[in-house]
Amino acid sequence: MVWLAIAAGPLLWLSGAIFFDCVHVLLHLMHGSRSALLRALAHPHQIHHEWINRDLEVCWEYRSQNIWCHLVLEYVTQLVFTAAIALLLPLPFAVVLAALQTGLFVVILRYRGLDINHQPIEMLDAYRPSASAPPAYHALHHVHPDAYYSAYTRLVDILVGGGIELRSRRVVIQCAADPLGLALGQQLREEGAAVIESREMADEALLSRTDVLVLCDSKSDEVPILESFIEATRTRKLPPEAWVVHTESENPTARHYVDDIRIHYRTLVVPDVETLTEPGAEAVARRTVSQIRRGLHYVSSAPLSNHLRGRRRFHATQPIPPAASREVRHRSEALETA
Numbered sequence: 001m002v003w004l005a006i007a008a009g010p011l012l013w014l015s016g017a018i019f020f021d022c023v024h025v026l027l028h029l030m031h032g033s034r035s036a037l038l039r040a041l042a043h044p045h046q047i048h049h050e051w052i053n054r055d056l057e058v059c060w061e062y063r064s065q066n067i068w069c070h071l072v073l074e075y076v077t078q079l080v081f082t083a084a085i086a087l088l089l090p091l092p093f094a095v096v097l098a099a100l101q102t103g104l105f106v107v108i109l110r111y112r113g114l115d116i117n118h119q120p121i122e123m124l125d126a127y128r129p130s131a132s133a134p135p136a137y138h139a140l141h142h143v144h145p146d147a148y149y150s151a152y153t154r155l156v157d158i159l160v161g162g163g164i165e166l167r168s169r170r171v172v173i174q175c176a177a178d179p180l181g182l183a184l185g186q187q188l189r190e191e192g193a194a195v196i197e198s199r200e201m202a203d204e205a206l207l208s209r210t211d212v213l214v215l216c217d218s219k220s221d222e223v224p225i226l227e228s229f230i231e232a233t234r235t236r237k238l239p240p241e242a243w244v245v246h247t248e249s250e251n252p253t254a255r256h257y258v259d260d261i262r263i264h265y266r267t268l269v270v271p272d273v274e275t276l277t278e279p280g281a282e283a284v285a286r287r288t289v290s291q292i293r294r295g296l297h298y299v300s301s302a303p304l305s306n307h308l309r310g311r312r313r314f315h316a317t318q319p320i321p322p323a324a325s326r327e328v329r330h331r332s333e334a335l336e337t338a
């Protein structure tokens with residue numbers, strides 16, 4: 001039984017971490033509540049956001065408060081989960097889980113809160129798509145506290161649609177007069193984005209002010225405009241984001257950019273984009289935004305089984321870096337040698 005409990009330990013620990021992610025979402029909802037009591041209960045977590053603010057600066061004056069209001073309370077929340085496990089499973093499972101949680105708590109305490117997810121960041125790299133939530137993903141939660149809630153696995157963001165922040169984001173849509181461009185613009189406005197419809201795609205001043213670039217014209221070469229966008233935003237602390245419409249899953253250029261740390265890149269696979277009617281475009285736009293809110297980087301208008309097949313084909317595609325693209329390990333390298 002003890003060996004079984006030890007073997008199950010990592011899975012139980014992950015379940016506890018997901019439980020805390022759920023509590024985390026609740027704390028943010030309570031913070032936005034009209035009830036003073038709920039806001040007061042959520043206040044300790046806001047100290048954590050003061051400790052590392054929206055500019056990703058570490059505010060040292062909150063260091064001690066962060067330990068008591070965030071680290072200790074997170075540990076206590078995990079122990080509550082462990083107590084529930086003790087009621088459901090034999091005691092060794094709860095003992096192993098408590099030991100893992102306590103060990104990690106002690107390690108994070110030794111770093112006084114500056115753990116792997118909480119390091120000072122000069123320039124943030126784009127996170128790569130995966131089921132886990134790497135430090136670059138958690139950093140985005142500190143920039144946009146109403147999204148990117150997940151700390152270890154992305155499960156909670158998939159469930160609550162917290163995989164992206166769209167409110168007040170400056171979005172530029174190419175081919176905004178086409179059915180899909182129009183429908184995406186409308187959908188994004190409903191999500192609270194500041195949509196700028198523009199055909200002046202080579203305008204560097206516009207690109208430098210853009211958060212999300214949407215390229216709907218599947219026939220034009222995406223590389224020049226993407227490289228111009230990356231160049232125009234290269235001094236920004238946060239990486240830019242692009243959504244690019246393709247008619248096929250197997251696209252070596254898209255396969256390259258989705259792993260490029262210079263940009264958050266999503267491929268939108270819409271085979272019939274050229275013949276979409278207005279109602280069809282609206283359905284594709286709704287599905288697209290819903291999938292992106294769930295954090296997907298391979299987005300498709302196809303039904304689920306075809307979607308999964310297309311996703312497999314996309315990931316099996318050999319990436320081909322465009323000649324104009326530049327390989328860097330961190331965005332800051334492009335800044336140093338520019």
Ligand SMILES: [Zn+2]
Nearest residue numbers: 048117118138
């Ligand atoms: Zn944090």
Ligand SMILES: [Zn+2]
Nearest residue numbers: 024045141145
């Ligand atoms: Zn938070």
